[in-house]
Amino acid sequence: MALGIGTLLMEDGPQKEWYLSLNKAPWTPPGWIFGAAWTTIMLLFSFYMTKLSFEYKFLDKKLLSLFIAQWMLNVSWNYFFFNQQLTVVGLVSITLLWLLIGYFTFEHLNKLRMFTLLILPYLIWMTIATSLNAYIVFYN
Structure with missing residues (x-):
């Protein structure tokens, strides 16, 4: 659901001239990677949250x-x-999200043990995504 709403809210943003003309980080992956990554991450995060909710x-x-x-x-x-x-507001938002995913990851590590592997792709992707947003803020 979040993926669908997020896609609606960005209104084809990655295809708009504004985004295409930005100076992007050299490590920016091809566009198709974003869809594949987010789909995988949200599936794994769903399993992670289900397991976590059973622990509480x-x-x-x-x-x-x-x-x-x-x-x-x-x-x-x-x-x-x-x-x-609003790239700066986006950077604040994505940084807060990165911190929150980091909290989920490390706060429940002892309780979930190997299930923590389900959230690691989210944390890794948020690290990359935050760096991409920061690059755009600082170099445009």
């Missing part, structure tokens, strides 16, 4: 609040960055 009482308020914050940051980045072309 059903609908734990803190866990649910953090999940909602993650969802909102993830979706809103598309709107800020692509739709409104």
Whole structure:
């Protein structure tokens, strides 16, 4: 659901002249990688969150609040960055999302052990995505 809403909020942003004309990081992957990466990441994150929710009482308020914050940051980045072309606000949003995913990863490491591998692609991708956004902010 987040992927669909995020896509709607960016309004074909990656194909618009504004984005195409930006000075992008040399490590920017081809466009098709983004769709494949996000689909894989969201599937793995769904399994991760399911396992995590079984470790806590059903609908734990803190866990649910953090999940909602993650969802909102993830979706809103598309709107800020692509739709409104607010690259600095996008950078703040994606940095907060990166920190939150880092929190999920390390806060529950002892409890989830090997299941933590399910969230590592999200953390790695957020590191790359944050660096791509930062490059655009600093070099445009």
